[in-house]
Amino acid sequence: MIPLIECNDIWKIYRVGDMEVQALRGLSLTIEQGEFVAIMGSSGSGKSTLMNILGCLDQPTKGFYRLNGVEVENLRPDQLAEIRNQQIGFVFQSFNLIPRTSALENAQLPLFYRGLSLKEQRAKAAAALQRVGLSGREHHYPTQLSGGQQQRVAIARALVTAPSLLLADEPTGNLDTQSSREIMAILEGLNREGITVILVTHEVDVAAYAHREIVIKDGQVLTDRPTKTRTQTVGV
Amino acid sequence: MSAFIWLTVMTALRILGRNRLRAGLTMLGIVIGVAAVIAMVGIGEGAKRAVQAQIATMGTNVIIVFPGFTSASGVRGSQGTAITLTVSDALDLKKRVPLLVDTGWSRRDVMQIVNGNRNWNGPVNGVSPSYLTIRDWSFSSGGTFTQTDLDSAARVALIGQTIVDNLFDPGEEPVGAIIRLKNVPFRVIGVLSPKGQSAQGSDQDDVIFIPFTTAERKVFGTSFIGSIGAMFASTAQSEDLPAAVEQMREVLRARHRLQGEQADDFTIKTQVDIGRVQEGTSQTLTIMLFSIASVSLLVGGIGIMNILLVSVTERTREIGVRMAVGAKRRHIVMQFLIEAMTLSLLGGAVGIVLGVVGAKLTTIVAGWPTVISSDVIVVAFFFSLAVGLFFGLYPANKAARLNPIDALRYE
Numbered sequence: 001m002i003p004l005i006e007c008n009d010i011w012k013i014y015r016v017g018d019m020e021v022q023a024l025r026g027l028s029l030t031i032e033q034g035e036f037v038a039i040m041g042s043s044g045s046g047k048s049t050l051m052n053i054l055g056c057l058d059q060p061t062k063g064f065y066r067l068n069g070v071e072v073e074n075l076r077p078d079q080l081a082e083i084r085n086q087q088i089g090f091v092f093q094s095f096n097l098i099p100r101t102s103a104l105e106n107a108q109l110p111l112f113y114r115g116l117s118l119k120e121q122r123a124k125a126a127a128a129l130q131r132v133g134l135s136g137r138e139h140h141y142p143t144q145l146s147g148g149q150q151q152r153v154a155i156a157r158a159l160v161t162a163p164s165l166l167l168a169d170e171p172t173g174n175l176d177t178q179s180s181r182e183i184m185a186i187l188e189g190l191n192r193e194g195i196t197v198i199l200v201t202h203e204v205d206v207a208a209y210a211h212r213e214i215v216i217k218d219g220q221v222l223t224d225r226p227t228k229t230r231t232q233t234v235g236v
Numbered sequence: 237m238s239a240f241i242w243l244t245v246m247t248a249l250r251i252l253g254r255n256r257l258r259a260g261l262t263m264l265g266i267v268i269g270v271a272a273v274i275a276m277v278g279i280g281e282g283a284k285r286a287v288q289a290q291i292a293t294m295g296t297n298v299i300i301v302f303p304g305f306t307s308a309s310g311v312r313g314s315q316g317t318a319i320t321l322t323v324s325d326a327l328d329l330k331k332r333v334p335l336l337v338d339t340g341w342s343r344r345d346v347m348q349i350v351n352g353n354r355n356w357n358g359p360v361n362g363v364s365p366s367y368l369t370i371r372d373w374s375f376s377s378g379g380t381f382t383q384t385d386l387d388s389a390a391r392v393a394l395i396g397q398t399i400v401d402n403l404f405d406p407g408e409e410p411v412g413a414i415i416r417l418k419n420v421p422f423r424v425i426g427v428l429s430p431k432g433q434s435a436q437g438s439d440q441d442d443v444i445f446i447p448f449t450t451a452e453r454k455v456f457g458t459s460f461i462g463s464i465g466a467m468f469a470s471t472a473q474s475e476d477l478p479a480a481v482e483q484m485r486e487v488l489r490a491r492h493r494l495q496g497e498q499a500d501d502f503t504i505k506t507q508v509d510i511g512r513v514q515e516g517t518s519q520t521l522t523i524m525l526f527s528i529a530s531v532s533l534l535v536g537g538i539g540i541m542n543i544l545l546v547s548v549t550e551r552t553r554e555i556g557v558r559m560a561v562g563a564k565r566r567h568i569v570m571q572f573l574i575e576a577m578t579l580s581l582l583g584g585a586v587g588i589v590l591g592v593v594g595a596k597l598t599t600i601v602a603g604w605p606t607v608i609s610s611d612v613i614v615v616a617f618f619f620s621l622a623v624g625l626f627f628g629l630y631p632a633n634k635a636a637r638l639n640p641i642d643a644l645r646y647e
Contacts, residue, residue, distance in 0.1 A: 057560060057640045078564040085562020096557045096644065100254065101247075110561040118239045157561065 002069040004164060004196050005031040005054060010063035012049050012219075023049040024060065025219035031198065033164065036191040038199045038210035038227070046219040048169070051200050055088055055167045056080045068164060085113055089158025093170035095150040097142040097157075103129060104138040107156040114161065128156035132186055148179030155186055159195070166190060169200045184209045240567070241574070248575040251547075252582070259579060262543040265536025266583030266623060267590065270616045273529040274591025277612045279598055280521050282605035291511045293431040293440060295372040297474050299336075299481060301467040301488070304501035320501040322462045323448070325491055326364075329469065332487050335480040336469045340367030341448060343465040345456050349444060350416040351403040358399055360417055360444045362451020368394075370470045373445075378411040378426030381447055389449040393422040396441040397430040420454050422446060477506045533619065537627035540579050544572060544631035555635050556643025568636040576628025577621055584620025588613055 012024040023046045031037055041047040052058035053065060057080075059073050066072070072083060084090075089110075097106045107125035116124075129138055132152040142150055151171060158166055168187060172180035188209055191197045201207050208227055215222040252259040303321040323341055330339040342363040349356050368380050373394075381392050393415060395403075400410050413424045431440040452461060471480045481504050492501055548555070555568060592613075595606040 052641050055560070057644075078566075081559065081562050081564045084560060090560050092644070096553065096560075098554050098557060100250075109558065112240065112243060113558070113562040113564070113567055115240060118243070121239070161562075 001033065003030045003066075004033045004035075004068060005029065005198075006064075006066040007053075008064050010050075010053065010060040010065060012046070012053065012058070013061045023219055024053075026063070027216075027220055029214070029221060029224075031196065033196055034191070034194055035212060036188070036197045036199070036210045037212045037214060038201060038207035039214050039216060040200075040202060040204075040207055041216035041222075042202070045216045047200055047216045049219075050216060051167060051169055051198075054165075054198060055090060056083050081113075085110055085161065087164050089155075089161065089163040089166045091151070091154050091158050091166065091168040091171045093173040095142070095147070095154045095174070097150055097153055099143075100141055102139045102141060103134060103145065103153045103156075106142070106153050107160050109157055110161045124160050125156070128160040129153070131159065132156045146179070147175050148182055151175060151179070151183050152186065155183070155190075159190060164196060166195050166197045167200075168197065170202075171199065172201070172203070172206055180206065240570070244571050244574045245578060247571070248578040251575065252578060258543060259582075262539050263536070263579055263583030263586065265532055265539045266580050266620055267536075267587040269529055269532030269536050270584050270587025270620055271590035271594060272532060273525060274588055274608065274612060274616055275594035275598070275606075276521075276525050276528075278591070278595030278606040278608045279604055280525065281607040281609060281612075282595075282599075285607055286605050288511070290432070290434060291507060293372070293434065294507055294510070295370050295468075295470060296507075297471045297477060298370060298507045299469040299471070299477065299484065300505050301469070301484065302503045302505075303464075303466075304503070320492060321464050321467055323364075323464060324462060325488060326464065326467045326469075328491060329467075329484055329487055333469075333480060333483045335471050335476045335483065337472055338366045338370055339467060339469040340364045340370045341464040341467050342367050343448065343451060343456065343463070345451075347418060347455070349399065349403065351413065354403050356399060356402045358442050358444060360446060360451065360455065362448040362456065363445050364448050367468055368445065370468045373431075374429045375426045376429045377409075378424070380426055381445075386447045386449055389453050390447055391420060391422045391450060391454070392425045392447065393417075394426040394428055394445040395424055396428045396443040398439055398442040399444055400427055417444070417446070417455050474508065477508055481506060533623050536580070536583065537623040540576055540624060541627040541631060543579075544576055544628060545634070547575070548572065548631050548635045552638065552643050552646040555638055556640050556646065559638070559640035560644060565636040568638075569632040572632035572635050573625060573628045576632070577624035580620045580624030580627075581617070584617055587620070588616055591616075 007027060007029040010024050010027045011022070014021040014023060027046070027050065039047050039050065049058070053060055056067065056072055059075075059080075064071055064073055067083065068087065070083070072080065075083070098109070104122065104125050107128050108121045111121040111124055126138060129135060132155050134149060134152055134156065137145065137149065142153070145153065166187070171183055171187070175183060184206060187197050187199070197210075199207070199210055207213055210227055212224070213227050214224045301321060321341075326339040326341045330336055340363065342361050344359050344361045346357060346359050349358055349360070365381060365383055365386060373380075375394075376397070378394075380394065381390065384390075385392055395410060395415070403415065404410050404413070410424050410427050414421050415424060416422070428441065428443070428445075434440050446455070448464075469480070469484070471477055484504060485500065488502055489500065494501065558568065592608055595608055598604050599606045
């Protein structure tokens, strides 16, 4: 079986004025389908850059990245958009719902760009909302929902396309303990159903939900090992 | 794709609905531009039609020949004072210019007209029967006079509606009545259908027609028998007018024995010439209108562009999210273009309504005729659409060129 993610000697170099910033320095990484991976690291370690590349929002300066066996580093912006739409679901720290737009319409958004019929969009979005436990709140606006509920709408939006990869960037960063636990439970459930989940976090107890923990430092993989606390679970 | 457009239009309407004041102010330029154009085209078109209708009352494909002016030791008299045109000119032209359907002639004088104890001062025209057909006069009662009346210098008269109103009691039958011109009794044999104002603004119904021969022998006291005040001719088709005019000029110059260098002692005008003067006026109006419209649509378009640029900045994060979940460049471009076109179309629609109402109000308040053609509305509609499209392109492209990572991080 082809690995879902295959990174080989990835470099990302930015120019800030006449300064050269090397965000990633020859990073290599392989993630199999169905894994639950936590990526950790301090700020400036390059984990956000790695997330952007893994999410096809950005492209490496050097090296290759294969997603499901497809090399993505030479694709045009529209082709990347297509891949994001087909294969990747994003969950952000700040939820990033579209303001003054109902939960259902937010969850519909990826399908809207996929060009499905309105009926199909609505049905799938409603099912996704049900999956995250938000039935009956389809027509609530983000401002009428709690932080945890907003993040659940964001997860519904991420999984409505049945992606092979779910990228969660600090998904509990803006949430209280109770909501964090609920969100992590949902992500755990999705992983059990076969979706690969990559979680970026700096909280150890959140990372503990994952099966594998990768620590990034100075643009390279520092450690890569299975999580120890896995058997204990729910220790937030 | 249709679901995409539909949802985008709905989203655009919702966003505009949220910022009603902002949207309204943005549309104002387009509203004013379109309303001004619709109203002014309506008024201009109404005026043009009115003028055309007046010109049409002259008759169909009419050519008018005036005699020249007298010149006594360098002092020129007014046009038509010379006696260079005669009945035989008119008869000869009919024979020698085959393009002419008919020729007629007239001579006029203002004098007192008496019916019983009432009197009126009005223009009395001695005319040939052909004159009446060339000028398209019809009758509301009675009928015209004939060649026999002309040959026998019969004392019969045709009177216009203004004369009827001033010389007869309401309900009194003018046909058969006897009126007097310079104490010569005339029997009224016909009342002319009203024509209203002429293109120059004179009352065309303040008129009496009597046979030309009767006029020159019994009423006017003409010193040169056969000299006429004006000659009228008509062609079958308006395309024949220029050729007919040229041929008439040749025949008249030959008849008047004018040598190569000598100027014409007559003036020939056609209905088309008279209409052209009016058209010139309305063309000036159209050019003015077009400049006003262009300026206000330009200003309106810039307003739309401005507000869209603000909108792109405000919604940078939203654009980032849309890109992250799979919006392609064209989706983002379409979204903002549709927003721009929704704005400009709404503005255009409001402008059309205001313009039509404005034109109607002008008709009601000022009494000017206005004509709103569907063409103008269609043009205004597509023009506002085009303004939205044109001025939306830059902001839409700016949005689509955003980098998704930067857009997502935008605060």
